[in-house]
Every structure is written in structure tokens, then in C-alpha cells.
Amino acid sequence: xxxxxxxxxxxxxxxxxxxxxxxxxxxxxxxxxxxxxxxxxxxxxxxxxxxxxxxxxxxxxxxxxxxxxxxxxxxxxxxxxxxxxxxxxxxxxxxxxxxxxxxxxxxxxxxxxxxxxxxxxxxxxxxxxxxxxxxxxxxxxxxxxxxxxxxxxxxxxxxxxxxxxxxxxxxxxxxxxxxxxxxxxxxxxxxxxxxxxxxxxxxxxxxxxxxxxxxxxxxxxxxxxxxxxxxxxxxxxxxxxxxxxxxxxxxxxxxxxxxxxxxxxxxxxxxxxxxxxxxxxxxxxxxxxxxxxxxxxxxxxxxxxxxxxxxxxxxxxxxxxxxxxxxxxxxxxxxxxxxxxxxxxxxxxxxxxxxxxxxxxxxxxxxxxxxxxxxxxxxxxxxxxxxxxxxxxxxxxxxxxxx
Numbered sequence: 001x002x003x004x005x006x007x008x009x010x011x012x013x014x015x016x017x018x019x020x021x022x023x024x025x026x027x028x029x030x031x032x033x034x035x036x037x038x039x040x041x042x043x044x045x046x047x048x049x050x051x052x053x054x055x056x057x058x059x060x061x062x063x064x065x066x067x068x069x070x071x072x073x074x075x076x077x078x079x080x081x082x083x084x085x086x087x088x089x090x091x092x093x094x095x096x097x098x099x100x101x102x103x104x105x106x107x108x109x110x111x112x113x114x115x116x117x118x119x120x121x122x123x124x125x126x127x128x129x130x131x132x133x134x135x136x137x138x139x140x141x142x143x144x145x146x147x148x149x150x151x152x153x154x155x156x157x158x159x160x161x162x163x164x165x166x167x168x169x170x171x172x173x174x175x176x177x178x179x180x181x182x183x184x185x186x187x188x189x190x191x192x193x194x195x196x197x198x199x200x201x202x203x204x205x206x207x208x209x210x211x212x213x214x215x216x217x218x219x220x221x222x223x224x225x226x227x228x229x230x231x232x233x234x235x236x237x238x239x240x241x242x243x244x245x246x247x248x249x250x251x252x253x254x255x256x257x258x259x260x261x262x263x264x265x266x267x268x269x270x271x272x273x274x275x276x277x278x279x280x281x282x283x284x285x286x287x288x289x290x291x292x293x294x295x296x297x298x299x300x301x302x303x304x305x306x307x308x309x310x311x312x313x314x315x316x317x318x319x320x321x322x323x324x325x326x327x328x329x330x331x332x333x334x335x336x337x338x339x340x341x342x343x344x345x346x347x348x349x350x351x352x353x354x355x356x357x358x359x360x361x362x363x364x365x366x367x368x369x370x371x372x373x374x375x376x377x378x379x380x381x382x383x384x385x386x387x388x389x390x391x392x393x394x395x396x397x398x399x400x401x402x403x
């Protein structure tokens with residue numbers, strides 16, 4: 001009697017288990033799954049590499065006629081969803097079906113290798129059949145990932161702009177001597193910086209409180225846009241690499257016209273004798289809100305020797321008077337000669353009249369008056385720029401106060 005009493009609960013549990021199995025397989029049976037062309041079983045632990053797209057083939061026998069059936073595969077426990085499913089299709093009882101799916105494996109494994117559960121389902125609106133398998137996901141041996149690239153997407157010609165890059169070692173092994181290169185190939189500019197060594201998984205502090213090793217790092221690369229860069233959109237490439245691997249990320253950067261500038265000539269023509277030296281003045285006005293560096297060079301014939309400073313720095317909203325020294329050669333013939341001064345992309349043409357005598361007093365007075373008028377014009381221009389800038393700021397403050 002006691003034996004019967006003991007067997008009754010056991011038989012009930014077995015019956016419930018059989019009912020559960022039967023109910024679990026009331027849509028499909030004979031389910032077979034291959035992961036990356038390897039058949040999975042209850043004791044099989046198949047390994048996949050992070051970031052790979054692997055084929056998963058599901059084969060099953062239909063137990064009943066059913067419409068709108070789907071096959072689904074998924075991996076649970078990852079940061080991002082990892083799943084794939086087929087379109088809806090109909091099945092007929094007794095027939096065998098095979099469906100191929102592509103599963104994108106996660107690329108952000110916390111550890112160098114982890115085990116996950118692969119779920120395989122044949123589902124309809126009324127029934128489902130499910131199988132589970134164990135899969136091991138492992139990082140590739142050497143992989144560097146660019147997590148972010150931060151920079152000002154709109155710059156001016158001649159501007160130096162920083163590019164902040166965050167790099168992470170997503171590989172199984174240590175990555176030594178990592179470099180970062182930022183470049184704009186179409187403009188022929190690039191810059192490189194050293195990022196150091198990155199380990200696969202970040203370490204904490206040791207017992208001696210030594211600094212920890214890191215699996216990621218942030219580095220800043222500086223690029224200078226050429227002075228003659230035309231306005232437009234350019235491809236920006238950021239490459240991280242070492243002797244084992246490399247990764248390239250492509251972005252875009254917009255280049256506007258250079259900072260607003262004006263080049264004025266106080267006097268464009270002067271009289272001089274052979275062997276005499278005269279000074280011409282040019283005024284460079286920088287109306288931008290930042291400091292600019294201007295490149296200057298002169299072009300002349302053999303009768304004139306022209307000397308100018310090669311580089312001039314002009315503060316924001318200010319001007320600089322640059323002297324241009326011109327000397328007529330001792331054997332220069334009487335006549336009119338020209339020379340030019342280039343300030344970045346702007347060219348100013350001057351004239352020198354070689355005569356037998358010196359310039360008249362009236363001519364000297366005219367030159368002095370012209371210089372004074374140019375200086376007054378520059379001062380008024382700078383004052384106007386400052387007033388306009390303050391007015392725009394005031395308007396912005398008023399508009400902001402409405403919110």
C-alpha cells in the first residue's frame with residue numbers, strides 16, 4: 001500500500017512531463033539546427049566570433065497544417081538584441097521544411113569569451129515548438145574599435161581643429177603600440193598621435209595601489225585646414241592601427257570661406273631714382289573674431305628688389321600696417337615698373353616710376369595725405385565691425401529672453 005502511495009506522485013510527475021513535451025512539440029518535430037554549418041546537439045557547445053554574421057539553418061517536420069508560421073533564432077543576455085526570423089509561410093502536416101537565417105553576433109563582449117543560450121523557435125499564432133542550445137562567443141584575436149569621433153564639423157580655411165577619438169581593444173589579445181591618424185586625403189593633410197598599449201579587459205588597482213591598465217583610451221589629433229582650401233564638404237578619415245590590425249572610420253567635415261579679411265594699399269605708385277629705396281605700406285584688416293596668420297610674398301622683375309615679411313599675425317577685429325621695401329637697381333632704366341605683393345590668396349599690384357630726378361614736394365604731400373586717409377578708413381572700419389558685433393549679441397540676448 002505504501003509502495004502504491006509512493007508511486008502515484010512519481011507517475012503523475014512523469015505524466016505531466018510527457019504532456020509538456022507533447023504540448024511543446026505539437027507544431028513541429030524532428031527539429032535539427034546547424035550553427036555556422038555545424039550541427040548542434042544537447043552536448044554541443046559551438047563557438048562563434050563576436051561581430052560575425054553566421055548562418056543558422058533550422059530543419060523540422062510539420063505535425064499539422066498551419067498558416068503564418070515563422071522560424072525564429074535569438075541569443076539572450078547580450079546588450080544589443082541578437083535575433084533573426086523568417087517571413088511567414090504555410091506548413092502541411094508530414095512535410096519537412098528547412099529555413100536558413102543569418103544571425104549577427106554581438107561585438108561588445110564584456111569578457112574575452114562568454115557562453116550564451118541560443119533559442120530556436122517554430123511559432124504560429126496558436127502553437128510553438130522551441131529548442132535551446134549552448135553557444136560560446138569569443139572575441140577575435142586582434143580587433144581595435146573606434147567608439148567615437150568628436151570634432152567641429154564646420155571649420156574655416158586656415159583653421160586648426162581638434163579631433164577627439166576614443167579607442168577600445170575589442171580583441172582577445174593585448175594590443176601594443178597603437179597609433180591614431182586623422183587625415184583629409186583630398187587635401188593632402190594628415191596628423192598622427194601615439195595611443196599606447198591596450199589590454200583586452202580593464203584591470204583594477206593592484207595590492208600596491210599601482211595604476212591600472214586600460215582597455216580603452218581617448219586621444220586628440222589636431223588637423224590644420226589649408227589656407228587655400230575651397231569651400232565644400234570633404235571626407236575625413238580616422239584610422240587606428242598597430243602591427244596586428246587596423247580600423248578606419250570615415251566622416252565628413254565642411255569647410256567655409258576663410259575668415260573675413262581685407263588688404264589695402266596706402267599708395268600704389270611712387271617715383272624713385274635708380275639706386276634709391278622707397279617704402280610702400282599695405283594694411284591688412286582682420287574682421288574675424290579670432291587671430292589669423294597671413295602668409296606674404298612679393299613678385300618683381302630684375303630692375304626692382306622687393307622685401308616683405310613672410311608671415312604677419314593680425315589680432316581679431318584689428319589691423320596691421322606692413323612695410324614693403326622697394327629698391328631700384330643702380331642700372332635701372334628710366335620707365336614704369338610693376339611688382340605685386342600676395343597676401344594669402346589676395347594680390348595687390350604696385351607701380352614704381354624710375355626717373356632722373358626726385359619726386360616733387362607736391363607728390364610727397366599727396367602720399368602723406370593718402371596714408372592718413374587710409375589709416376582713418378581702417379579705424380572707422382574696425383569700429384563699425386565692433387558695433388555690428390555688439391548689436392548682434394544684443395539681439396540674440398533679447399530673442400533668448402522670450403523662452
